[in-house]
Amino acid sequence: MILTVTLNTALDITYRVPALRPHSAHRVTEVTERPGGKGLNVGRVLAALGHEVTVTGFTGGATGRTVRDQLTGVVDALVPVEGSTRRTIAVVDTTTGDTTQLNEPGPAITATEWSAFQETYEHLLRSASAVALCGSLPPGVPVGAYAQLVRTARTLAVPVLLDTSGEPLRRGVAARPDIVKPNAEELAELTGTHDPLQATRNARRRGARAVVASLGPDGLLAHTPDGHWRATPPRRVPGNPTGAGDSAVAGLLSGLVEGLPWPERLARAAALSMATVLAPTAGEFDRSAYETLLTEIAVTADATAA
Amino acid sequence: MILTVTLNTALDITYRVPALRPHSAHRVTEVTERPGGKGLNVGRVLAALGHEVTVTGFTGGATGRTVRDQLTGVVDALVPVEGSTRRTIAVVDTTTGDTTQLNEPGPAITATEWSAFQETYEHLLRSASAVALCGSLPPGVPVGAYAQLVRTARTLAVPVLLDTSGEPLRRGVAARPDIVKPNAEELAELTGTHDPLQATRNARRRGARAVVASLGPDGLLAHTPDGHWRATPPRRVPGNPTGAGDSAVAGLLSGLVEGLPWPERLARAAALSMATVLAPTAGEFDRSAYETLLTEIAVTADATAA
Numbered sequence: 001m002i003l004t005v006t007l008n009t010a011l012d013i014t015y016r017v018p019a020l021r022p023h024s025a026h027r028v029t030e031v032t033e034r035p036g037g038k039g040l041n042v043g044r045v046l047a048a049l050g051h052e053v054t055v056t057g058f059t060g061g062a063t064g065r066t067v068r069d070q071l072t073g074v075v076d077a078l079v080p081v082e083g084s085t086r087r088t089i090a091v092v093d094t095t096t097g098d099t100t101q102l103n104e105p106g107p108a109i110t111a112t113e114w115s116a117f118q119e120t121y122e123h124l125l126r127s128a129s130a131v132a133l134c135g136s137l138p139p140g141v142p143v144g145a146y147a148q149l150v151r152t153a154r155t156l157a158v159p160v161l162l163d164t165s166g167e168p169l170r171r172g173v174a175a176r177p178d179i180v181k182p183n184a185e186e187l188a189e190l191t192g193t194h195d196p197l198q199a200t201r202n203a204r205r206r207g208a209r210a211v212v213a214s215l216g217p218d219g220l221l222a223h224t225p226d227g228h229w230r231a232t233p234p235r236r237v238p239g240n241p242t243g244a245g246d247s248a249v250a251g252l253l254s255g256l257v258e259g260l261p262w263p264e265r266l267a268r269a270a271a272l273s274m275a276t277v278l279a280p281t282a283g284e285f286d287r288s289a290y291e292t293l294l295t296e297i298a299v300t301a302d303a304t305a306a
Numbered sequence: 307m308i309l310t311v312t313l314n315t316a317l318d319i320t321y322r323v324p325a326l327r328p329h330s331a332h333r334v335t336e337v338t339e340r341p342g343g344k345g346l347n348v349g350r351v352l353a354a355l356g357h358e359v360t361v362t363g364f365t366g367g368a369t370g371r372t373v374r375d376q377l378t379g380v381v382d383a384l385v386p387v388e389g390s391t392r393r394t395i396a397v398v399d400t401t402t403g404d405t406t407q408l409n410e411p412g413p414a415i416t417a418t419e420w421s422a423f424q425e426t427y428e429h430l431l432r433s434a435s436a437v438a439l440c441g442s443l444p445p446g447v448p449v450g451a452y453a454q455l456v457r458t459a460r461t462l463a464v465p466v467l468l469d470t471s472g473e474p475l476r477r478g479v480a481a482r483p484d485i486v487k488p489n490a491e492e493l494a495e496l497t498g499t500h501d502p503l504q505a506t507r508n509a510r511r512r513g514a515r516a517v518v519a520s521l522g523p524d525g526l527l528a529h530t531p532d533g534h535w536r537a538t539p540p541r542r543v544p545g546n547p548t549g550a551g552d553s554a555v556a557g558l559l560s561g562l563v564e565g566l567p568w569p570e571r572l573a574r575a576a577a578l579s580m581a582t583v584l585a586p587t588a589g590e591f592d593r594s595a596y597e598t599l600l601t602e603i604a605v606t607a608d609a610t611a612a
Binding site: 025099 | 321323326327328329330331332333334335337368371372375395397399402404405406407408409410411
């Protein structure tokens with residue numbers, strides 16, 4: 001099975017309102033909710049691709065119970081905590097289409113809970129073919145958490161992908177994960193340069209075996225021990241980019257587990273990412289668009305990146 | 307016991323954010339939540355005043371479970387429904403102090419559920435000394451719902467207070483409740499006049515035995531079969547008016563059950579209302595402020611209102 005880790009799981013709630021006006025009262029016309037946090041999103045896409053998936057991380061309180069009740073298609077190995085799983089609220093203004101986001105901070109994790117998680121994680125890794133470490137850290141988890149989790153995976157020879165940002169990414173990269181998948185902003189923050197080519201190379205020097213930068217509508221830029229590639233979408237597509245990065249992670253990880261060569265992994269990741277932007281529901285992907293796009297993504301070896 | 311009815315119960319969530327900016331992402335710095343809906347608020351204040359309280363209405367889904375788990379000090383006779391209890395989100399901008407409100411619509415109530423509620427209600431009324439009918443109607447409940455509930459209470463000779471707005475208030479008033487407690491805006495909408503004195507008299511002619519209008523910082527204006535009074539606060543107080551009207555209802559209803567004369571009921575209602583504005587937590591009341599204010603509220607017979 002593939003393991004995904006979401007230390008800061010969430011209940012993602014979407015509200016539609018005719019027009020958001022600060023300091024007034026709004027009647028919400030439509031409410032949708034689903035389990036969230038990057039690792040759970042990655043797990044959902046992996047399951048839709050036919051992989052066996054186990055999800056772990058922290059969950060607690062009434063919101064945590066709701067998240068667990070709504071998990072489908074994956075094995076739930078979430079570790080219960082005393083605090084309450086966070087809600088995220090996306091308020092969509094149906095007049096402008098713009099979204100205002102309100103994110104709760106998440107539960108404070110105690111040292112005992114962190115240690116219980118590490119035991120569960122190590123146990124689960126023993127039957128995992130790969131692991132994805134995804135998203136932000138809840139309060140209380142040490143900033144070097146991902147570095148520790150990367151080292152544990154490497155010790156057990158389980159390929160590990162890291163998708164986070166800021167200081168947890170900086171420390172995690174130094175622990176030598178197999179793949180990191182930053183977006184342009186995360187990559188610039190890590191490396192201090194806004195040139196994706198230079199930044200990708202720099203991130204490898206910091207310890208990542210392979211770096212796949214997701215550049216939004218410009219596709220993916222990959223710097224790996226086997227070569228350097230760009231995966232370029234055939235066109236720009238309108239839609240909601242929420243979850244597109246998580247779908248790319250699922251594409252990379254499923255390709256790795258299936259033993260696909262890098263160009264095929266990248267085509268899959270880019271096609272899933274675009275098919276997610278195109279889907280009417282945020283974070284889902286449009287399967288028929290995915291299948292068509294898979295044949296349309298241009299993956300080119302990038303000599304200049306060497 | 308005193309019975310309170312909340313057909314549209316809620317989980318009231320308060321978010322504090324440094325500054326609310328539409329179309330951007332916000333990290334919520336503080337999250338608080340508590341059971342809401344006017345009848346539950348009234349019940350909480352009645353219980354704090356030492357009364358035995360039973361709360362009924364509808365509850366459903368994961369949010370409904372959370373509401374029930376957090377109810378304390380009152381007997382829970384809420385009727386389960388298939389749909390999900392609504393959340394209300396108050397986003398407090400800590401820079402300006404302003405609040406932006408997002409209210410979910412509430413569960414769609416089926417005819418079977420509405421009929422199950424009416425049976426429960428009639429059963430509970432048989433041991434009730436008074437009943438308060440409070441707040442908005444969830445989708446699916448007939449607009450004449452409060453009129454029906456008022457008639458049932460009158461048939462069983464249980465004093466009934468109605469606190470709602472719009473068409474449900476208009477129809478409910480016609481069923482001859484013992485007390486209605488509109489605020490200035492609700493009263494103007496019901497009667498078509500913004501003159502509180504005229505409007506209060508008009509509301510009685512529409513069927514209410516007694517009308518107590520809550521006029522915010524101007525206190526209460528009462529028009530009853532026993533006389534006409536104004537309850538005037540000694541001064542304006544700063545604070546959050548959320549729940550002040552519900553505290554006034556609790557004051558009126560507890561005074562009625564205790565057989566207090568109208569001037570004492572009005573002093574209590576006005577003092578509780580002010581003490582709620584003064585409390586640091588929305589919807590709670592400051593007990594020592596309440597006890598002091600009780601001696602400071604001026605209740606004067608209003609000859610002009612006759």
